[in-house]
Amino acid sequence: MKSRRAAPWITLVAIAAGLILLPLFMPGGSLDLNPLSGNRFPFHAGFIDLATTVLVFALFALGFNMLFGHSGELSFGHAMFFSIGAYAPALYTKGFKVDIAGLHLHHDATNNGFIALVLALGFVLLWAFLLARLIVPRSSGIYYSMITMAFAQVIYFITFRWSELTGGEDGIQGIARPVLPGLPANWLANSTHFYIFTAVVAFVAIAANYWIVRSPFGSVLHALRENRQRARFLGYDVNRYRVNAFVLSALFPAVGGWLWTYLQQAINPDAGGIDYSGRVVMMSLLGGIGTFVGPMIGAFVYWDIQNSVAQQWKYWPAALGAVFVVFVLAAPAGIAGAFVAFQRYGFANSIRRLFSREARLETDLAEELPAREGGP
């Protein structure tokens, strides 16, 4: 009996291919899907910085989905991790001088991007852990969402108000991109080079995420999503898993934030605002939270619509909203979820499954048994 689930390496190869081809799908690229866009040349990359932006938000959505899609808890404040992940390298790279509680803190500008990454991950890890230990035992459901949002606002106001350190509303500008060992000092200044760098980082992060959600740890998250009480009575330390899921899910937005700072070479408080926390929810739902690649596809669709419609029509968020509403109503499993269903059950059966339990029953039993390694 063969499993229908794709082997891990197939998924990873497909993702690598996606990362290589993505620039061709951008506005102006030779595979641009948008009929409104103009000039196309054979194998011409589109707006390359937009492709980089898609990857940054794909990482953000990937982390968010580990929590919401896999363990079933809706954080409405994940932008705080994106923001901390962006500000830590910004401050480290640009340097700062502040006086706080009689202490004079001072740090000179540097351009070691990897120490900046370690700082981004370190701060986010610490903050996410403290927060999770505080929130997890005390809340779930809508309260959990509200509390995460409230704490995200705290981070937002710190970045907004503490001008001496963060530059306040204007943020920090003129952040130099890091220098990669063995490459010319300004190698990353080139958009294409920066895309390559981002794609490599994204691939590593995506592979790590994939590993985690397919591991025994990941399947416990699914158990928590489906029935927390049952998991508890099987002997799982439910709150420990919830804390770990929260912390792990915060690390991916941190990597996204780190890249975001270098992409824009500037950062401002918007990165941690409610708008960003909400956007990642929307991208994930649009792409399909029940799947691994869905939220990343959602990030692509979000930016593609934003970019192509925004140029023609100033009320572009309405177009995005309309697409979103159509998906939530007609394809609750999102874009990727719909494709999975088509592939597994055929088009007609997928539509029937949406509406009738009988159809689900019939088509379910036709499925094959999962692969059993080491079984009899």
Added chain:
Amino acid sequence: MSVAAPAASYAFKTTNLTRSFAGFKAVNDVSIEIPRGGVRTIIGPNGAGKTTFFNLLSGLLPPSNGHVFFEERDITDLDPYRRARLGIARSFQITNIFNKLTVYENVRLAVQANYDGKANFFLPTRRMGDLHARTAEILRDIGLFDVSGGLAENLSHGDQRRLEIGLVLARDPQVLLLDEPLAGMSPTETHATVELIQRISPGRTILLVEHDIDVVMSISTTITVMQTGQILAVGTPDEIRANEAVQRAYLGGLA
């Protein structure tokens, strides 16, 4: 595969165990010892407090008063997941499974719980000993091997009840609390499930809440009769059948 028996004379002991809901005592000052081994059945009319008693033993509810001991150890304040790790597994009167996961994943998650805290949880499942073999074994035991690729929510009621027993078995527990496992099963399913319970009972203690009086009389080592939150009588099936208080209060038309 049963676990080595620690030297304790009882599985559970309760002292003055009480649980009130808004002043109403669903379990009222119960002090009993449940000996190790055998099938210990609890009977009583609806609302007698059987499920509440199970909830107190398994940790779903904290008691309003009194203590619960498991093999000499006071577990009154122990979280349910820690009780599960001690070897206490329970099923629920209202089917409690992972609806949106496959039957296979349901059982695998239950088996995998044995490795929690011991193994590195980020290793591939194939490194986790006999995880898959054990899952398949349980699926065969409960007769769901052939439908294990389907979602649990699409199983028939009787099959869902059997899956629930599978989740309980997966931990290879010393003590099983089964709350009306046969409710809603067809005669064939009932027969298969009773056989399964008998087959797994050696070396374990099984606490069973059941209404089917024929099953109760044939399967039980001892029967405990509950009424209005209290223990009315404890005895072998023959003793219970002959007990006048039980006859008056409960068995009247049934036995």
